[in-house]
Amino acid sequence: MTQTAQTHQVHEGPAYRTRFGSLAHYEKGHVEPIADDVRHYAFSNCFEIANNSRPYEKVVFGQNQIYVLETLRAEGHSPWFTCAHDEFALVMDGEVEVHLVQLDTAQKVADPEKNGAVQVEGEPRGKKMGWMKLSRGHQGLLPKNTAYQFRSARPGVIVLQTCKGELSVEKWAEICQSH
Numbered sequence: 001m002t003q004t005a006q007t008h009q010v011h012e013g014p015a016y017r018t019r020f021g022s023l024a025h026y027e028k029g030h031v032e033p034i035a036d037d038v039r040h041y042a043f044s045n046c047f048e049i050a051n052n053s054r055p056y057e058k059v060v061f062g063q064n065q066i067y068v069l070e071t072l073r074a075e076g077h078s079p080w081f082t083c084a085h086d087e088f089a090l091v092m093d094g095e096v097e098v099h100l101v102q103l104d105t106a107q108k109v110a111d112p113e114k115n116g117a118v119q120v121e122g123e124p125r126g127k128k129m130g131w132m133k134l135s136r137g138h139q140g141l142l143p144k145n146t147a148y149q150f151r152s153a154r155p156g157v158i159v160l161q162t163c164k165g166e167l168s169v170e171k172w173a174e175i176c177q178s179h
Contacts, residue, residue: 020136021047021092021093022047022092022093022136022157023047023050023051023073023093023094023155023156023157024093026047026048026051028045028048045061045175046061046071046092046157046159047092047093047157048175049061049071049171049175050071050072050073050074050093050155050157051073052174053071053072053073054073055072055073055074055075055076055078056072056073056074056075056078056079056150057072057073057169058070058072058117058160058167058168058169059071059072059169059170059171059175060164060168060169060170060171061175063164066115066163066164067161067162067163067164068161068162068163068164068168069159069160069161070159070160070162070168071157071158071159071160072150072157072158072159072160073155073156073157074091074094074096074150074152074155074156074157074158075152075154075155075156076151076152077149077150077151078149078150078151079119079120079149080101080119080120080123080124080147080148080149081117081118081119081120081147081148081149081167082103082109082110082117082118082120082124082145082146082147082148083110083116083117083118083142083144083145083162083165084109084110084111084112084113084114084115084144084145085115085144085162085163086141086142086143086144087117087141087142087160087161087162088139088140088141088142088160088161088162089134089139089140089142089150089158089159089160089161090137090138090139090158090159090160090161091134091135091136091137091138091139091156091157091158092136092137092156092157092158092159093136093156093157094135094136094152094154094155094156094157095133095134095135095152095153095154095156096133096134096135096150096151096152096156096158097131097132097133097134097150097151097152098131098132098134098140098142098148098149098150098151099128099130099131099148099149099151100128100129100130100131100132100142100143100146100147100148101124101125101126101127101128101129101146101147101148102126102127102129102145102146102147103120103124103125103126103145103146103147104125104126106125107120107121107124107125107126109145110144110145114165114166115162115163115164115165116162116163116164116165116166116167116168117162117165117167118165118166118167119167120147124147126147129146
């Protein structure tokens with residue numbers, strides 16, 4: 001039996017190198033001339049924001065109408081939160097456990113007329129739904145009307161996709177480049 005070599009045509013284009021930051025090693029975001037390539041738009045300053053934030057402070061760094069991206073510094077245990085709409089947590093650095101509890105109807109849940117997460121009063125009461133262990137690049141669904149708590153043994157970074165609410169913190173003057 002004869003084995004033949006296969007040849008592959010290689011496209012000779014510009015070489016791209018992906019640089020993924022972390023809380024310990026990131027470059028400050030800056031304006032740079034681009035050729036409108038989407039590879040230049042990925043979470044350029046979430047690490048700097050998290051580095052300068054309190055644990056689990058929900059700092060808005062992207063907004064489209066009512067929808068926002070929030071950066072959270074994951075460190076220790078967060079308060080318990082709930083929301084009247086689904087949210088998504090994307091871990092950008094570190095490892096984060098997300099604990100979930102389906103709230104009893106007797107416990108106050110988020111107001112369906114309001115956007116964004118609210119803090120659960122006291123310990124959540126209801127059926128424990130389990131937990132997720134998320135590390136860099138993993139995304140988890142935070143279902144509506146479910147209490148969730150983040151837990152992280154070491155500092156990390158979470159990007160939360162949600163709607164702007166009463167816990168959303170805007171620091172545009174601090175995080176936006178002015179020149």
